[in-house]
Amino acid sequence: xxxYSKTERTITVNVGSIIKYYRTKKGLTQTDLAEGICSTSHxxxxxxxxxxxxxxxxxxxxxxxxxxxxxxxxxxxxxxDLLQEFIESLFAYDEEQIDYLYVQISExxxxxxxxxxxxxxxxxxxxxxxxxxxPEKEKEMLGIxxxxxxTFTATEQNLYLFIQALNSSFSGDYKASxxxxxxxxxxxxxxxxxxxxxxxxxxxxxxxxINQHEASVIYAKKASEVFEKESNWKRLIxxxxxxxxxxxxxxxxxxxxxLYKPLVRNSRIFFRDSVYPHIxxxxxxxxxxxxxxxxxxxxxxxxxxxLGKGSEQYMxxxxxxxxxxxxxxxxxxxxxxxxxxxxxxxxxxxxxxYFYYAVYLKKTQFSQVDGIKYAIKWLYPYLIKNxxxxxxxxxxxxxIDYYSEKExxxxxxxxxxxxxxxxxxxxxxxxxxx
Amino acid sequence: xxxxxxxxxxxxxxxAILFAGIASVxxxxxxxxxxxxxxxxxGETPDSGKVIYPPDKRVS
Numbered sequence: 001x002x003x004y005s006k007t008e009r010t011i012t013v014n015v016g017s018i019i020k021y022y023r024t025k026k027g028l029t030q031t032d033l034a035e036g037i038c039s040t041s042h043x044x045x046x047x048x049x050x051x052x053x054x055x056x057x058x059x060x061x062x063x064x065x066x067x068x069x070x071x072x073x074x075x076x077x078x079x080x081d082l083l084q085e086f087i088e089s090l091f092a093y094d095e096e097q098i099d100y101l102y103v104q105i106s107e108x109x110x111x112x113x114x115x116x117x118x119x120x121x122x123x124x125x126x127x128x129x130x131x132x133x134x135p136e137k138e139k140e141m142l143g144i145x146x147x148x149x150x151t152f153t154a155t156e157q158n159l160y161l162f163i164q165a166l167n168s169s170f171s172g173d174y175k176a177s178x179x180x181x182x183x184x185x186x187x188x189x190x191x192x193x194x195x196x197x198x199x200x201x202x203x204x205x206x207x208x209x210i211n212q213h214e215a216s217v218i219y220a221k222k223a224s225e226v227f228e229k230e231s232n233w234k235r236l237i238x239x240x241x242x243x244x245x246x247x248x249x250x251x252x253x254x255x256x257x258x259l260y261k262p263l264v265r266n267s268r269i270f271f272r273d274s275v276y277p278h279i280x281x282x283x284x285x286x287x288x289x290x291x292x293x294x295x296x297x298x299x300x301x302x303x304x305x306x307l308g309k310g311s312e313q314y315m316x317x318x319x320x321x322x323x324x325x326x327x328x329x330x331x332x333x334x335x336x337x338x339x340x341x342x343x344x345x346x347x348x349x350x351x352x353x354y355f356y357y358a359v360y361l362k363k364t365q366f367s368q369v370d371g372i373k374y375a376i377k378w379l380y381p382y383l384i385k386n387x388x389x390x391x392x393x394x395x396x397x398x399x400i401d402y403y404s405e406k407e408x409x410x411x412x413x414x415x416x417x418x419x420x421x422x423x424x425x426x427x428x429x430x431x432x433x434x
Numbered sequence: 435x436x437x438x439x440x441x442x443x444x445x446x447x448x449x450a451i452l453f454a455g456i457a458s459v460x461x462x463x464x465x466x467x468x469x470x471x472x473x474x475x476x477g478e479t480p481d482s483g484k485v486i487y488p489p490d491k492r493v494s
Contacts, residue, residue: 037457094490130491131491131492132491132492133491169490170490170491202451203487205487205490208487209487215469237488238488240489241486241487242488243457245487246487248485274489275488275489278486278488281485281486282485282486285484285485313486316483316484316485316486319484352484354442388483389485390484391483391484418478
């Protein structure tokens with residue numbers, strides 16, 4: 001089958017299913033086709049692959065349908081190649097090719113359903129609908145997969161496991177996703193390298209999302225190796241983006257700088273319209289963490305020029321830009337205008353994270369104390385509740401200072417304890433990752 | 435009389451400055467705050483915080 005390594009190629013043709021497919025297509029009944037060759041019930045058994053016809057009967061049936069077995073074998077090979085190319089394009093995020101192949105495959109959908117590739121077809125289509133953000137079709141295909149999963153071969157079952165792992169990741173259940181991807185990789189079944197590379201990549205992504213950055217680095221490096229060998233440049237850039245985020249979170253600034261310099265250059269050359277501004281933004285965030293405000297702001301300003309106003313990514317960059325302005329006391333008219341925009345966009349997006357930050361910044365702009373009071377009441381609890389520990393940690397020095405000045409030692413101790421807990425959580429997360 | 439006028443002037447100036455101060459504080463729209471409160475339990479959270487993760491689906 002096509003998901004095995006392609007050293008030896010055995011093509012299986014379900015002759016019965018093919019006969020049924022062409023008979024139906026030509027508008028013939030079983031009686032019409034069987035007349036003078038075999039009985040109708042005999043043909044019925046052949047068509048359902050319950051019975052293998054002898055060569056003579058088979059040839060007569062094929063001849064009546066104007067078919068040649070060799071042609072059908074060739075057609076199966078074409079289907080195999082087509083599906084292989086389709087899934088490879090999906091893994092390489094080759095958008096144009098994905099859509100082109102989807103149309104080609106859809107045109108021969110009925111024929112594929114007569115073949116041994118029917119299960120793979122459904123698994124790949126499901127992946128396509130998930131990638132293409134087609135929730136209705138995705139749901140429909142998931143229903144089909146659940147119905148046919150009892151007919152899966154061992155390898156197909158493993159690919160289905162992969163799909164389930166991916167689903168968990170997309171729905172934000174990263175712990176489940178990690179468990180399932182590891183199960184997929186532990187399975188000693190032969191699957192092509194790109195499945196393995198993608199599983200490593202998804203593990204790196206999931207670990208990073210749950211703040212286990214050290215484990216994420218390990219899997220990102222494994223994924224990079226595969227993507228390099230497979231020349232999957234797009235995914236390689238994506239993997240380096242994850243590595244960049246991890247290095248920053250782990251405060252490995254030397255590694256981060258070494259990574260970002262070529263990453264910024266390569267993405268500017270090859271991915272200017274897609275991930276380049278995202279990479280600029282992440283690099284800027286890294287520079288902000290190491291307190292290189294001026295350089296960081298320059299990068300963010302370039303990213304803001306390239307990103308669509310009000311998009312999720314635009315908001316990320318703008319928030320960092322606004323916060324850095326506040327930190328270095330660069331409150332200009334432009335800053336105020338941008339803060340108003342940020343506030344309005346947060347409402348358009350109905351996004352609490354940005355909204356809380358917008359109000360927090362508005363209050364802090366005029367009074368540090370009001371800002372901190374707001375953070376204590378709204379922003380900080382929200383960040384903790386949604387596991388934005390890094391951001392929560394950033395607020396703690398201000399909160400502790402506020403209570404120190406008020407000489408409220410009980411609260412000072414409470415927030416110091418929270419700080420300790422956050423640091424401990426980070427450490428235990430990383431240990432757990434191993 | 436002169437002293438009373440001076441006091442009146444000082445109070446007026448004080449009130450004007452205070453008023454200007456209040457007027458310049460950006461207001462946070464009450465309706466929008468309420469709207470967000472309603473969405474607090476239902477709304478979406480960004481998946482990335484202050485960093486941007488690579489896209490995993492078609493970028494629409």
